[in-house]
Amino acid sequence: xxxxxxxxxxxxxxxxxxxxxxxxxxxxxxxxxxxxxxxxxxxxxxxxxxxxxxxxxxxxxxxxxxxxxxxxxxxxxxxxxxxxxxxxxxxxxxxxxxxxxxxxxxxxxxxxxxxxxxxxxxxxxxxxxxxxxxxxxxxxxxxxxxxxxxxxxxxxxxxxxxxxxxxxxxxxxxxxxxxxxxxxxxxxxxxxxxxxxxxxxxxxxxxxxxxxxxxxxxxxxxxxxxxxxxxxxxxxxxxxxxxxxxxxxxxxxxxxxxxxxxxxxxxxxxxxxxxxxxxxxxxxxxxxxxxxxxxxxxxxxxxxxxxxxxxxxxxxxxxxxxxxxxxxxxxxxxxxxxxxxxxxxxxxxxxxxxxxxxxxxxxxxxxxxxxxxxxxxxxxxxxxxxxxxxxxxxxxxxxxxxxxxxxxxxxxxxxxxxxxxxxxxxxxxxxxxxxxxxxxxxxxxxxxxxxxxxxxxxxxxxxxxxxxxxxxxxxxxxxxxxxxxxxxxxxxxxxx
Numbered sequence: 001x002x003x004x005x006x007x008x009x010x011x012x013x014x015x016x017x018x019x020x021x022x023x024x025x026x027x028x029x030x031x032x033x034x035x036x037x038x039x040x041x042x043x044x045x046x047x048x049x050x051x052x053x054x055x056x057x058x059x060x061x062x063x064x065x066x067x068x069x070x071x072x073x074x075x076x077x078x079x080x081x082x083x084x085x086x087x088x089x090x091x092x093x094x095x096x097x098x099x100x101x102x103x104x105x106x107x108x109x110x111x112x113x114x115x116x117x118x119x120x121x122x123x124x125x126x127x128x129x130x131x132x133x134x135x136x137x138x139x140x141x142x143x144x145x146x147x148x149x150x151x152x153x154x155x156x157x158x159x160x161x162x163x164x165x166x167x168x169x170x171x172x173x174x175x176x177x178x179x180x181x182x183x184x185x186x187x188x189x190x191x192x193x194x195x196x197x198x199x200x201x202x203x204x205x206x207x208x209x210x211x212x213x214x215x216x217x218x219x220x221x222x223x224x225x226x227x228x229x230x231x232x233x234x235x236x237x238x239x240x241x242x243x244x245x246x247x248x249x250x251x252x253x254x255x256x257x258x259x260x261x262x263x264x265x266x267x268x269x270x271x272x273x274x275x276x277x278x279x280x281x282x283x284x285x286x287x288x289x290x291x292x293x294x295x296x297x298x299x300x301x302x303x304x305x306x307x308x309x310x311x312x313x314x315x316x317x318x319x320x321x322x323x324x325x326x327x328x329x330x331x332x333x334x335x336x337x338x339x340x341x342x343x344x345x346x347x348x349x350x351x352x353x354x355x356x357x358x359x360x361x362x363x364x365x366x367x368x369x370x371x372x373x374x375x376x377x378x379x380x381x382x383x384x385x386x387x388x389x390x391x392x393x394x395x396x397x398x399x400x401x402x403x404x405x406x407x408x409x410x411x412x413x414x415x416x417x418x419x420x421x422x423x424x425x426x427x428x429x430x431x432x433x434x435x436x437x438x439x440x441x442x443x444x445x446x447x448x449x450x451x452x453x454x455x456x457x458x459x460x461x462x463x464x465x466x467x468x469x470x471x472x473x474x475x476x477x478x479x480x481x482x483x484x485x486x487x488x489x490x491x492x493x494x495x496x
Contacts, residue, residue, distance in 0.1 A: 006309035006310055006312070007312065009307040009308060009309050009313075010308055010309055010310055010312040010313040010316065011312075011313075011316060012306060012307065013303055013306035013307050013308035013313040014308075014312070014313040014314070014315075014316035014317045014319075014320065015317075015320070016188075016190065016302055016303070016305075016306040017060055017299050017302055017303045017306065017308075017313060017314065017317040018316075018317045018320040018321060018324075019189065019190045019193045020190045020192060020193065020298065020299055020302045021043050021047075021060070021062055021299055021317060021321060022040075022193065022196075022321070022324065023192045023193055023195075023196045023335075023340065023343050024039075024062070024063070024065070024192065024296070024298065024299070024343065024347070025039035025040050025042065025043040025062060025063055025321070026039050026040065026213060026332060026335065026340060027039075027065075027340035027341075027343045027344050027347075028063040028064065028065055028067075028068055028291065028344070029042075029063060029291060030132075030213065030337060030340055031065075031068045031072065031125070031128070031129060031132065031340070031341075031344050032063075032067075032068050032071040032072050032075065032291060033071075033072050033075045033076065033080075034071075034075060034080055034083065034291060035214070035216050035221045036213045036214070036332055037216060037217070037218050037220075037221045037325060037329070037332070038221050038289070038290045038291050039062075039063045039290075039291055040218070040321055040324070040325040041218070041221070041222060041285070041288055041290040041291075041325075042062055042063040042285050042290045042291040042292070042293050043062040043063060043318065043321045044318050044321045044322045044325065045281050045284050045285050045288070045290065045293065045318075046060070046061030046062040046063075046281055046293045046318065047060070047061070047062070047314055047315060047316075047317045047318015047319070047321060048315055048318035048319065048322070049280060049281055049284055049318075050277045050278065050280065050281035050293065051311055051314040051315040051317075051318055052311065052315055053273070053276070053277035053280060054270060054273045054277065055257075055269060055270055055271075055273040055274030055275075055276070055277040055278075056257040056260060056261075056269040056270075056274050056295065057266060057267055057310060057311045058260055058264055058266060058300065058303055058304055058308055058311070058313075058314070059253075059256055059257055059260045059269075059274075059295040059296075059297075059300040059303070059314075060295065060296060060299035060300045060302075060303050060314045060317065061253070061277075061278065061281055061293045061294065061295050061296065061314075062293055062294075062296055062299060063291040063292070063293060063296075064249075064252060064293070064294040064296050065121070065125060065344060065347040065348065065351065066117075066118060066121050066248070066252050066294065066351065067245070067248065067249060067252075067291075067292055067294060068121070068125055068344070069121055069124045069125065069128075069142075069378075070241070070244055070245065070248065070382075071083070071291060071292065072128075073241075073382060074086055074241050074245075076140070077237075077241075078232060078238060078241070080289075081223065081225065081226070081228070081229050081289075082225070082229045082232045082238070083289065083291075084223070084224065084225035084229060084285075084286045084287065084288070084289035084290070085225045085229045085230055085232060085233065085238075085286065086238065086241055086242050086245060086286070086292075087245065087282050087285050087286035087290070087291070087292045088225065088282070088283055088285075088286025088287060089233070089242050089286070090242050090243075090245035090246040090249065090282055090286070090292060091246075091278075091279045091280070091281070091282030091283030091284075091285070091286050091292075092279065092283055093242070093243070093246040093279070094246055094249070094250055094275055094276075094278050094279030094282060095275075095276055095279035095280065095283065096279075097246070097250065097275055097279070098272050098273070098274075098275030098276035098277075098278075098279055099272075099276065101272045102272075102275070103250075103254060103271035103272040103273075103274060103275035104271045104272060110367075110370065110390075110391070110394035110398075111367075112360065112367040112368070112370040112371045112374070112390075112394065113370060113371075113374050113387065113390040113391055113394050114251060114255055115353045115356050115357075115371050116370060116371040116372065116373070116374025116375045116378075116390050117248070117251075117374055117375075117378065117386070117387050117390065118351040118352070118353065119351065119352050119353060119357075119371065119374070119375035120142075120374060120375035120376070120377070120378025120379050120386055121348070121351055121378065122348040122349065122350070122351030122352040123142070123146070123348070123352065123375065123378075123379055124142045124145065124348075124378065124379055125344055125345070125347070125348030125351070126345050126348040126349060127142070127145035127146045127149060128145050129169075129341040129342075129344045129345045129348065130149060130152065130169075130341075130345065131145070131148075131152055132169075132337060132338070132340075132341040132344075133165060133166055133168075133169030133170070133338040133341035133342060133345070134152060134153075134155075134156045134162045134165055134166045134169075134338075135161060135162055135165040135210070135211055135337075135338070136152055136155065136156070136162065142378065142379040142380065142382075143379060143380055146379065161209050161210070164208050164209060164210060165210045165211070165336075165337075165338045166338065168199050168202070168203065168208065168210055168336050168338040168339055168342070169338035169339065169341050169342040169345070170342065171195075171198075171199060171202075171342070172195045172196070172198075172199050172338070172339045172341075172342030172343060172346075173195075173342045173345055173346050175191065175194060175195035175198055175199075176191045176192055176195045176342070176343065176346045177191075177346070179191030179194055179195070190302065192343050192346075195339065195342065195343065196335060196339050196340070196343065199335075199336050199338075199339035199342075200334050200335055200336060200339065203334075203336045203339075204334065208336075210336045210337065210338055211336070211337045211338075212333055212334060212335060212336050212337060213332045213333055213334075213335045213337060213340070214333070217329055218325045218326060218329060221289075222288050222289060222290070223289040224287055224288065224289055225286070225287075225289060244387075245282075245292055247387075248387065249278065249282065249292055249293070249294045250275060250278065252294040252295070253274065253275075253278045253294045253295040254269075254271055254274065254275070254295075256294070256295040256296065256297045256300060257269040257271065257274055257295060260295075260297070260300045260301070260304065264304050266309070274295075278293070278294070278295070281293050298347070298350075299317075303317075353371075356371070357371060357372070366397050366401075367397075369393075370390060370393050370394050370397060371390075373389065373390060373393055374386060374387065374389065374390030374393070377389040377390065399426070399428060400428055402424060402426075403423075403424045403425075403426040403428045403429050404423045404424060404429075405421060405422070405423035405424060405425055405426075405429045405432070405433065405453075406420075406421070406422045406423050407419065407420070407421055407432070407433060407436045407437075408420045408422075409436070409440065415445075416444065416445040416446055416447045416480070417440055417441070417444050417445070417446045417447070418446075418447050418449060419437070419440070419446055419447065419448050419449065420449045420452060421433070421448070421449065421450050421452060421453055422452030422453065423452070423453065423454065424453070424454050424455040425450075425453050425455065425456045425457065425460040425464075426455065426457050426459075426460060427457060427459035427460060429460075430459060430460055430463055433460065433463070433464075434463060434467065437464075437467050437471075438467070440471070442471065445479075445480075446468075446471060446479050446480075447479070447480045447481075447482075448464065448468065448479055448480065448481040448482065449481075449482045450464075450481060450482055450483055451482045451483070464481070468481060
């Protein structure tokens with residue numbers, strides 16, 4: 001038996017993943033406000049270093065559209081020189097979480113929050129890249145980007161250059177969308193790559209006045225963070241960005257791993273080891289001053305679809321990226337920026353979970369609300385605080401759902417009223433409980449049966465005792481209460 005029984009499948013898959021990765025690596029870097037080559041550096045590290053490590057065997061890591069917004073905000077606030085420190089410390093945090101076996105807990109994060117996060121990111125990416133496609137400067141805030149679109153289109157209509165640039169971007173999107181309608185033989189070339197190549201050829205052949213990618217050379221852009229950059233760690237504001245990088249990159253990677261596991265029958269993801277692999281990759285990316293990485297579902301699904309069997313395919317894709325960046329950097333300078341903007345608009349559109357929103361609304365309106373609130377918060381405030389708002393809402397909803405309680409009053413006509421409480425009595429349902437109890441006739445004796453409660457918190461116990469004292473004072477007969485069952489005790493009856 002051959003030592004590498006799947007080498008052919010992995011080799012062919014690596015070519016496909018490489019072709020998908022090139023326009024995304026460059027496009028994400030440009031949209032993040034850093035040199036295009038830094039996107040390739042992250043892709044190379046994600047392919048070769050993270051690709052060699054254990055965790056998830058078939059998912060592929062690199063710069064992700066999902067982090068574009070937060071990277072752009074970080075670069076705008078702290079500068080490109082400090083980006084390496086942010087990514088480095090975020091990588092160390094990921095390593096710590098992996099070694100402490102926190103990785104598996106990311107599976108407990110509400111799916112609605114993650115979908116809302118992706119939706120919000122998608123909306124901000126689409127709005128921001130429309131400006132880039134027209135060659136215009138985008139407003140800084142998410143709300144500004146969206147509300148400024150009508151004015152941007154009005155400005156573009158009065159400029160031949162802006163209209164030409166928009167046409168290149170729109171044409172790129174059209175090629176990506178329509179490429180899937182072509183025969184399978186043609187689809188062996190990724191649509192994103194075909195769209196960028198066609199846009200580049202059209203721009204050169206027609207000498208169109210559109211901006212192209214600026215090239216500095218691979219070694220020229222690699223700048224390890226200096227002492228000044230590390231000094232920024234004394235600024236409290238930077239730590240919010242670092243935590244956001246670590247948590248969002250980890251969540252995206254581990255949710256991607258879960259999605260990729262559903263696409264193949266091979267070994268399952270080892271979540272804690274995958275967290276360590278992502279942390280190692282981001283630590284090295286930080287040392288090189290490059291973009292942060294996550295596992296990317298677009299590249300990962302392309303890897304599985306292309307027939308990859310082992311991690312060799314993702315490692316080889318990193319090798320091809322390195323050869324491309326070293327041997328053909330000048331090719332990047334020919335790529336029109338509106339074509340990359342078109343690629344990212346399409347990527348942002350795919351991040352918006354239209355089907356999931358519709359399905360949630362039909363069956364789980366509360367979850368749909370969490371998704372929408374998370375997305376709107378990201379657009380209105382920023383990435384980190386938007387996700388925190390979504391998580392807080394998910395926790396409140398979970399607490400509310402967990403506090404189900406049923407109150408039943410049995411009146412046999414004669415004798416005491418029998419009040420049965422079952423479920424979980426928490427302060428969240430206290431208004432409902434007290435409203436029902438206070439509506440009982442004050443001149444009737446009451447028996448309060450609490451044996452059906454699974455949980456009775458302090459606030460509820462105190463409120464029930466106060467109600468019992470008031471009701472006893474009015475009716476002369478004391479309220480008789482049956483305590484909740486306890487693990488080591490029989491049901492006890494006591495006068496309250």
